[in-house]
Amino acid sequence: MAYAYLFKYIIIGDTGVGKSCLLLQFTDKRFRPVHDLTIGVEFGARMITIDGKQIKLQIWDTGGQEAFRSITRSYYRGAAGALLVYDITRRETFNHLTTWLEDARQHSNSNMVIMLIGNKSDLESRREVKKEEGEAFAREHGLVFMETSAKTAANVEEAFINTAKEIYEKIQEGVFDINNEANGIKIGPQHSTGAGAGGAGGAGAGGASSGGCC
Amino acid sequence: MATSDSEDFESADEGQNTPIKKDRKERLSSSNYTENSRELDHKTKKTQSSSTDTVKNKEEPKSSDGWDDFDIGDDEILVAQNAVPSNTHVLQSNKNETIDSNYSQDKTTKKSEETKSKDTGWDDFDDWGQDDNTIEDPYKPIQTQPTRQETKSIYPDIQEVTEKLANTTTTSTTGGWGWGWSVDSILTTATAGISTLTNQVSQGISTVLETSIGAPDPEELARQTAKEKEAKANSPDGLESNINTNNDKVDPKSTSDAFPFRGLISEVTKFVETTGTKVISGGLGTLETIGKKTMEVLQDGDPGLAKKRALLGLAPDEKPVLSQILREAKAKADEDDRIREEKKEAKEVHYENLFDDFEGLVHLEALEMLSRQVNMRIEERMRGLSPEKRQDLKETLQQVAELCEMPEDDEDDNDPSEDTFKSEAFHERLQTATQDLGLKLQFQPIVKQYTEAIDWLSSGGELTEKQVYKRAVASLAQATALSVELYHKAGEMLLVKPRRSTADEADALTQMTAVLTKHVSELATLFTEKLNELQTENTEQIHNYITNIFLEAGNSSTYIQNAFQLALPILQIGAV
Numbered sequence: 206m207a208y209a210y211l212f213k214y215i216i217i218g219d220t221g222v223g224k225s226c227l228l229l230q231f232t233d234k235r236f237r238p239v240h241d242l243t244i245g246v247e248f249g250a251r252m253i254t255i256d257g258k259q260i261k262l263q264i265w266d267t268g269g270q271e272a273f274r275s276i277t278r279s280y281y282r283g284a285a286g287a288l289l290v291y292d293i294t295r296r297e298t299f300n301h302l303t304t305w306l307e308d309a310r311q312h313s314n315s316n317m318v319i320m321l322i323g324n325k326s327d328l329e330s331r332r333e334v335k336k337e338e339g340e341a342f343a344r345e346h347g348l349v350f351m352e353t354s355a356k357t358a359a360n361v362e363e364a365f366i367n368t369a370k371e372i373y374e375k376i377q378e379g380v381f382d383i384n385n386e387a388n389g390i391k392i393g394p395q396h397s398t399g400a401g402a403g404g405a406g407g408a409g410a411g412g413a414s415s416g417g418c419c
Numbered sequence: 420m421a422t423s424d425s426e427d428f429e430s431a432d433e434g435q436n437t438p439i440k441k442d443r444k445e446r447l448s449s450s451n452y453t454e455n456s457r458e459l460d461h462k463t464k465k466t467q468s469s470s471t472d473t474v475k476n477k478e479e480p481k482s483s484d485g486w487d488d489f490d491i492g493d494d495e496i497l498v499a500q501n502a503v504p505s506n507t508h509v510l511q512s513n514k515n516e517t518i519d520s521n522y523s524q525d526k527t528t529k530k531s532e533e534t535k536s537k538d539t540g541w542d543d544f545d546d547w548g549q550d551d552n553t554i555e556d557p558y559k560p561i562q563t564q565p566t567r568q569e570t571k572s573i574y575p576d577i578q579e580v581t582e583k584l585a586n587t588t589t590t591s592t593t594g595g596w597g598w599g600w601s602v603d604s605i606l607t608t609a610t611a612g613i614s615t616l617t618n619q620v621s622q623g624i625s626t627v628l629e630t631s632i633g634a635p636d637p638e639e640l641a642r643q644t645a646k647e648k649e650a651k652a653n654s655p656d657g658l659e660s661n662i663n664t665n666n667d668k669v670d671p672k673s674t675s676d677a678f679p680f681r682g683l684i685s686e687v688t689k690f691v692e693t694t695g696t697k698v699i700s701g702g703l704g705t706l707e708t709i710g711k712k713t714m715e716v717l718q719d720g721d722p723g724l725a726k727k728r729a730l731l732g733l734a735p736d737e738k739p740v741l742s743q744i745l746r747e748a749k750a751k752a753d754e755d756d757r758i759r760e761e762k763k764e765a766k767e768v769h770y771e772n773l774f775d776d777f778e779g780l781v782h783l784e785a786l787e788m789l790s791r792q793v794n795m796r797i798e799e800r801m802r803g804l805s806p807e808k809r810q811d812l813k814e815t816l817q818q819v820a821e822l823c824e825m826p827e828d829d830e831d832d833n834d835p836s837e838d839t840f841k842s843e844a845f846h847e848r849l850q851t852a853t854q855d856l857g858l859k860l861q862f863q864p865i866v867k868q869y870t871e872a873i874d875w876l877s878s879g880g881e882l883t884e885k886q887v888y889k890r891a892v893a894s895l896a897q898a899t900a901l902s903v904e905l906y907h908k909a910g911e912m913l914l915v916k917p918r919r920s921t922a923d924e925a926d927a928l929t930q931m932t933a934v935l936t937k938h939v940s941e942l943a944t945l946f947t948e949k950l951n952e953l954q955t956e957n958t959e960q961i962h963n964y965i966t967n968i969f970l971e972a973g974n975s976s977t978y979i980q981n982a983f984q985l986a987l988p989i990l991q992i993g994a995v
Contacts, residue, residue: 244911279789
């Protein structure tokens with residue numbers, strides 16, 4: 206599959222907040238109420254289009270169990286975007302956000318775009334965390350915020366795509382050096398000959414030349 | 420043929436030719452983008468539209484195929500400028516201020532920037548070699564100096580450079596015309612030659628251009644302005660807004676600076692477009708007339724034309740017959756289509772692509788990350804030890820590594836001959852191999868994949884050798900991807916396993932590796948046997964396929980053993 210860019214995402218957060226369900230909803234547009242515990246990391250991928258360019262999102266869905274923390278930490282590296290997920294019906298998953306955020310900031314590159322997600326917004330009656338609290342946390346820590354429902358698919362597309370847009374903007378601004386794969390961005394196969402040693406700006410322009418010649 | 424010909428031309432008169440070179444490059448690349456369209460008009464449109472997509476080669480000559488590109492080009496320049504962290508804003512606003520007062524000067528500045536911004540990003544423009552050097556230096560000063568006036572005084576040579584640039588760009592406009600009227604990429608043969616010619620006599624031609632085309636009419640100018648305003652007005656939310664903001668910044672500049680210039684360009688564009696349509700609808704007559712006229716004009720100023728013609732494969736005194744060239748170009752386009760089709764097919768059965776599609780690559784990447792991190796932990800531990808203990812540790816690590824050495828190919832235990840039992844036997848072997856691993860690995864996917872491959876081959880339907888080959892490569896890639904996933908999962912689970920028994924684990928993974936490598940070779944045999952069974956005259960093709968299948972099977976084996984080696988530190992850390 207030809208793409209202009211590949212973005213690596215990582216989904217993190219407590220166990221049972223719906224990380225794998227968000228991924229499944231985004232990649233397969235379906236919902237499975239009962240999900241196996243994720244061991245280590247699982248993967249998903251989907252193509253999206255931003256600004257007329259094909260972008261492949263490669264999503265690393267981590268296991269939220271405490272036991273896997275040391276393992277999943279080694280996967281943070283090289284992610285361009287992170288979805289930090291909590292469950293609006295479980296206060297403790299919200300309380301753990303600070304730890305997750307510290308972990309993410311420590312083990313990933315500083316430009317990583319982090320999207321805070323309050324999942325299970327369909328379970329309004331069991332809500333324990335107010336939307337305003339999520340917004341406040343996001344504001345305080347410089348994150349983008351959204352409430353989603355992996356079950357009803359509400360805001361799921363938006364969460365993934367808005368994160369990609371933010372990354373894309375950063376590329377355009379030259380914040381990301383896309384030639385450094387540690388930033389979680391790879392240039393699509395059709396650029397292997399076109400974009401070269403140039404700076405981020407020039408290479409960013411290279412990304413604009415999508416169209417797939419072969 | 421066209422390419423090599425014009426390459427010769429360019430080496431002859433390098434100084435002037437660069438923009439054309441670029442031009443041609445662009446054209447060639449857009450023809451690559453063009454999908455298999457055999458119809459002329461279709462092709463024309465596509466060439467134009469695809470070059471709109473191709474945001475890369477933005478510059479004045481480029482705009483000759485539709486001035487919409489112009490904005491995008493400017494836009495891109497800003498993008499490039501944004502890469503330069505702090506000065507850009509100053510530069511931009513400064514530009515906007517100075518433009519209205521003396522845009523002619525600013526134009527030259529801008530041009531140098533344009534060139535520069537391209538130079539930074541594009542290996543494609545290696546051809547611009549000689550420009551690179553001259554521009555590189557003046558550009559930086561321009562960026563840092565608040566006004567052009569100052570720049571001028573401090574760097575006297577800039578003006579020379581920029582003027583030179585402006586000249587080249589002007590030249591290229593006419594060059595663009597030469598390219599433009601030929602319109603479609605089908606004309607590659609003709610245009611490569613002619614645009615070079617055009618360039619050579621560009622001075623003369625620009626007069627011709629103006630007289631033959633006429634000055635930009637007010638309507639056209641009004642249309643432009645309206646369109647620009649429209650572009651400004653449109654400012655959707657989200658991501659685009661950023662880009663549109665850039666557009667806004669650029670608009671006043673491009674409007675003012677390009678007015679005399681761009682009017683001409685868009686006129687040329689219009690001319691090109693109408694000519695294009697006419698050519699297609701009205702047949703080749705029009706084009707031929709234009710071509711002949713052009714040739715006459717060109718000949719006046721070009722004593723070297725005979726040489727060029729010779730290079731085009733024409734007798735010295737014979738004028739190029741465009742219909743003939745078009746026919747040749749069409750044949751070439753057909754050939755290109757065929758090649759593209761083949762490439763597409765080659766991609767479909769490309770092992771690495773398939774391996775990636777089956778998530779093999781990403782599992783391998785994750786396993787590498789784990790492996791690296793564990794290795795670091797081991798080294799860290801080693802550093803904290805006394806030399807004696809460090810030696811002990813090294814020995815332990817070595818012992819584990821030895822446990823993981825692959826045994827020589829042992830006796831070929833007889834497989835159950837019935838296909839239906841093959842996958843079950845495979846599952847059993849996997850379970851036996853890993854029973855001491857102490858982990859619950861999921862073997863179903865790889866077993867299921869095996870079953871499906873067997874079923875497909877024995878389904879009794881008519882299969883072509885191509886189908887079998889495709890399926891063979893895909894199956895090998897998938898089996899390998901699933902195998903790599905097994906190592907990745909095993910690695911993760913071993914790292915969180917409460918009680919480690921390194922010797923058992925190492926033995927189990929070694930056995931599993933033996934089973935998996937044997938599996939891929941079995942899989943390959945299965946498909947090659949099928950290929951041999953097929954009744955076909957094309958034995959050479961069959962042989963090629965069979966060789967490739969075994970090659971990919973070897974590839975699979977290597978991937979599997981590499982994955983196993985990546986898991987080694989994970990086994991080792993359990994022992995230290």
